[in-house]
Each structure stands twice: as structure tokens, then as C-alpha cells.
Amino acid sequence: MAKRKAKHHRPSKRKARRKAASGGKLPKGAVTRIVIMRAREGQEILLEAELRALINPSRKEEGCITFDLHRSVDTPAGFLLHEVWASRDAHTEHIHTPHFLRWDARKDALLTSRDGTFWKQIG
Numbered sequence: 090m091a092k093r094k095a096k097h098h099r100p101s102k103r104k105a106r107r108k109a110a111s112g113g114k115l116p117k118g119a120v121t122r123i124v125i126m127r128a129r130e131g132q133e134i135l136l137e138a139e140l141r142a143l144i145n146p147s148r149k150e151e152g153c154i155t156f157d158l159h160r161s162v163d164t165p166a167g168f169l170l171h172e173v174w175a176s177r178d179a180h181t182e183h184i185h186t187p188h189f190l191r192w193d194a195r196k197d198a199l200l201t202s203r204d205g206t207f208w209k210q211i212g
Contacts, residue, residue: 115210119154120177124170124205129198133166136199139192140168146188147172152179166201177207 115121128136140158147156154173161167174180183189196203 115154115173116175118176119210120174120180121208121210122170122172122174122180122205123208124172124203126168126170126200126204127164127202128166128168129201130166132199136168139195139199140170143188143192146186147183150179150183150186152176152182180207 126136126140137160144156144158147153152175154175155171156173157171159169159171161169172180174183184193
């Protein structure tokens with residue numbers, strides 16, 4: 090009987106998402122992006138709708154591992170995006186997509202502040 094060669098493949102996007110969700114080790118080169126935003130007064134509902142519109146198309150992108158939206162329990166105008174990308178290049182590709190460009194064109198009218206930082210998993 091002939092021996093089969095072991096298949097070497099990259100972990101699937103689904104497997105990487107499960108690992109990220111369970112607190113497991115992320116793929117080498119992966120970056121986490123945390124974006125904290127505050128809505129302009131009276132713009133909270135519209136901001137939430139605009140951010141929700143980013144979720145599904147972003148999650149479908151090749152380099153997206155996690156893309157989750159959170160709303161502050163203490164400050165209703167506060168929102169947080171928790172994104173994990175396979176690489177900085179994958180995030181760069183993301184900011185050139187039609188859904189991101191749509192958001193980028195509208196964000197200034199909805200926000201009083203936005204702070205985004207990249208993070209690298211170390212443990």
C-alpha cells in the first residue's frame with residue numbers, strides 16, 4: 090500500500106477565528122487593532138448603524154480573523170472595535186475596500202473622537 094504524503098496547509102480562517110475567540114495563540118504576523126470612538130451628541134444611533142454595516146463585509150475579507158463591535162456600558166456614546174488581522178498588509182487592504190471607504194467618508198460627521206492602535210499578541 091502506498092504511503093500518503095502529509096498535507097501541509099495553512100490553518101483555515103475558521104480555525105484561526107476559533108483560536109482567537111477562545112484566547113488561543115494567533116497566527117504569526119497577526120495584528121490586533123483596537124479603535125475607541127465617541128459619538129457626537131445625538132449621533133449614537135446613526136454611528137452604531139454605520140459601524141454595524143462594516144461588520145459582515147469586513148469579516149468576509151481574506152485577512153480578517155476577528156471583527157467585533159462593542160458599545161460602552163458606562164458611556165452610551167462610546168464604541169470599541171476589536172479587530173484581528175492576519176497581518177498589517179491585510180489591514181491595509183481592508184482600508185481600501187468599498188465598505189471601509191464609505192465609512193471613512195462619513196465618520197467625521199458622527200464622531201467627536203477616535204483613537205486606533207495596533208497590538209501584537211505576546212502570550
